[in-house]
Amino acid sequence: MRIGLDYRAATAAPASGPARQVLALERALRRRPDTETVLFTEAPLDHPHRAIAVAADLPARADADAAPPGLRRRWRFEAGFLPGALRAQKVDIYIAAAEGGLPVWRKPAAVRQVLLLHDLFRLTLRRPRSAPWRSLASRLIDEAAIGHSIASADAIWTPSRYTTAECGRLFPAHAHKLYVLPDALAPLPAPAERSRLSRPLPPRYWLLVGTREPRKNADLFLRAWLDARRQHYDTPDLVVVGSPADVPAELQRLSGVHWFERIGDDELARLYLDAERLWQPSYAEGFGLPVLEALAAGTPVAVAEGGALEEVAPGDMPRFDPHDRPQLAELMIRLSRESVVGNAEQRRAFAQRFAPNAYAARVGALLDELLKNKKK
Template identity: 45%
Template sequence: MRIGLDYRAAAGYPVSGIGRQNFALEDALRSHPGSSLQLFGVAPSDHPVRRRLHAPRWSAPIDSVHRLPERFKFEGLFLPGALRDAEVQLYVANINMGLPLGRKPPGLKYVLQLHDLFQLTENNHHGSQLKARVYRFTDRLSIIHSLKVADQVWVPSQYTANETLRLFPWVAGKLRVLPHLVEGFAGEPADISALQLPERYWLCVGTREPRKNMAWFVEAWQTARRRYPNIPELVLVGGDDALHPNQRGLAGLHVLRGIGDDKLHAVYQQAERLWHPSRAEGFGLPVIEALRVGTPVAVASGSSLDEITPPDSPRFAPADSDALIRLMGVLASAASEDSQPLKDWAARYGREAFRQRVHAALEELR
């Protein structure tokens, strides 16, 4: 089977969650027996990634996957003919949308990897209200188109499957739950002494979007610090843009931006606990990353975090401040957990498990 893969996320955003899943798909598809893989994407005219891609003749920014004019040119003007010329039999897109525009040719099958539907259900960051409305409208059209033409829709959790069915019940027969790949960090953790982090700290990773619930969580942590004497300091990886102005610069709050994987590895490993307070999460990559290094977690209930977190890990309602503050008081004095069961749990999201799930879905499409 000759397979084509949308490579725009991997080329343009290689360290993002969606970019990493693009790389994971590349690996799983290349390892499928009897298949060959072709990559499709955009790039500037002089960019070296062009040597690996089927790309349009015109130059495009490497990070233009979300720019509407570039998207429509790629998906409508370039991709249909490029897939035909490359004799692709199965095409996979993994940016929640992005399948070719126009009528699907006979004999060509499509797969859509749908991470979540927060583009439609949540208020995400945009430059203006007008821009937000335009993107919500065009994203809805594009997602609906991709859901309609897809032969299979791969989602990372039952939560995302349920949300998809709630909004688009007609897609039921196409849905397959394929949890994401979460690999362990390569190599040894870096020396992070220069970051000047405290000896004891709690950790949150991924803080930007409003659904991450960071302002609410930081307020509860601040209250807990006043109520209980042994609450650890807090490290936020990803910035403090989502916080209220009066929360930035709080005593005991540390904000890290743009750190590499080797430093992130160490930050996870040295944390006393990862907290994930998101009120809506399609998968929850930081939870598995923490578990892989043996760091215990506490998560908000009500989304995919219920599925991917060990059943005996602490949970809290993402709007009950009083209950969260009490839980913080309890966990601040809790005994250390055995790290091996946490690592064993995380192993179910490793490379071989992901390959097996992808290969099984591909066999259905033969």
Template identity: 30%
Template sequence: MKLALDARLLTQPLHGIARYTYNLIRHLPLQPEDRLLVLYHPQQWRPEPLSQVQWVPWTGRPFSPLAQLELFHLLKSERIDLFHSPSFLCPWQLPCKWVLTLHDLIHVQRPQDYGAGQARYFAWLRQHLRQAAGILTVSESSAAAIRQWQSAFKTPLQVTYPGVEPTFKPHRPDPALLARYQLQPHKPYVLFVGNPKPHKQFDFLQTFWQQQSPSQRQTQGPLVAVGLPASRSSENVICLENVPDSHLPSLYSGAQILISPSLAEGFGLPPLEALACGTPVVVSDLPVYREVLGSKADYFVPQDPTRLAQALQASHLRARPTLPPDLQKFNWQQMAQTTYDFYQRCHVA
């Protein structure tokens, strides 16, 4: 097969969709007769040499008519068999079969968090997906939502769980690394890893942390929020915007607890990565977290500070976890293999 992948979202540090895309490229089990063309943004990403992978710099804006035309002609000239968009961005028209990864339907489920433009785009996307050879998603919970959203259509749908890289394992505290982030070895802190989007509920968590009593602050330490601009820091809350991926295992390992108070998720990698590093997790009670984390997490009702306090207390009583065998199914090699098998089915259909 001649495959093409739109990887223009690749950037450092790797956010959720970028991490998914990067690991798909690295682990895709290409056969000798296969070739993969990867579109990337040269100002955001430095490509690494990979067998049978051709990196093509491309800066076309997603919704530019000229860029759409250029993409069409590029794929046609390269005689691409199948094009994969690993994000929500979907070309208008392509000269080949195509698949799209729809990680979640948060834009549809929470329209109040997004503008009218996003609502129009997803209304268009719902209709446009009828032309797709297939849809990929990252959890059974997301798949159920997509099936309901697409109930009138029968586009093939495949779940491919994301993975946890081997670097996510228990680490001893690195004093120099911790000092870089205003932390000290053996001094407690609680971790949040995410972004400022409303559904991540950082504002709720920040307010909760600022209202902690002096004894609670001494026991739990500051809230360290990875992925938030430093300007959002406040009393007892440290925000760290640009944390290299290589530092995350140490930050996870040093934390007392990781908290994810989200109102919605397609999968949610940080709690799984924290578990792999031996750190207890407290998460909002969402179907996808029940699916992925099972009994290995402590749950609370979203936006309920009393239930969050109870879950934190329960988590403090837990032993430090290890990644159990049933969570080891979340690996990037399996994700890439399942994706490749889906490519083949879509190609011959």
């Protein structure tokens, strides 16, 4: 059996969250017996992935960025390149690893199609800092691309029950295709020595990972932390993995907040290991990998209610309303005084439920289910 995998994320941004999941899926597929994995991507002529993947030429930048954003580039890959490439490679199953990405037309009839759908926030959340016409155009394109892929997929794999429920709510006619495939937790490298970090760490700190998108809720979280700090002097410092430019100017240089940008995995591992607690305040999250990475280091977490984050945190870890700033500040004050519930080994054991072996087993079961349905 030949399985094709959408490898574009791994080519374009290998350190990103989507790329890490594509790489985890590739490793799981290569472990499956009697299966050959074929990678499909787009890349410049000198890119090393052209030696391991079936690659479309990357369009010139001016063409790729034409308005609406990325439309011509996606059309060339998904309508112009992919159908013929799947046919030429005699692929039996093709897995699209983006919110859209399945062939637009002329797909070989025998090919089974899987959509790896992380979330639907492109359809359900407003686009910040965007002109109204551009926001409308992007939404219409996303609705068409995602809607097409959901309709044409034989199976839709989502990382959480939350995303499954959202997809079923927005596309009820295709709810029968939905299956949960939790994201894989890849082991981080050995933690970097503190002396090799880009900046010194405070002796005691909480950790926040991710600030780029408004749904990460860094603005409200920082304001709640500042409230707690003013009321209780012993509230720990805050280490933030992200850019100060992602938050308002008045929050960019707070005393006690330490920003880390563009750090390596070994530095991130050190931040997880030494943190007193990871906070994940996102009001919309498709999965929540930083929570599991912290738990794998034995570090306690506190997560926002109402989304996928609750699925990736043990039941004894604190939850909070991501929209209630006073409640969050009160929780911070309380947790800065209390002892941590549970122990590090219990937290590491919880994270192992999402380790590569468990992920590969789930991928195998879903593929078996897909092939079984084909025979019916």
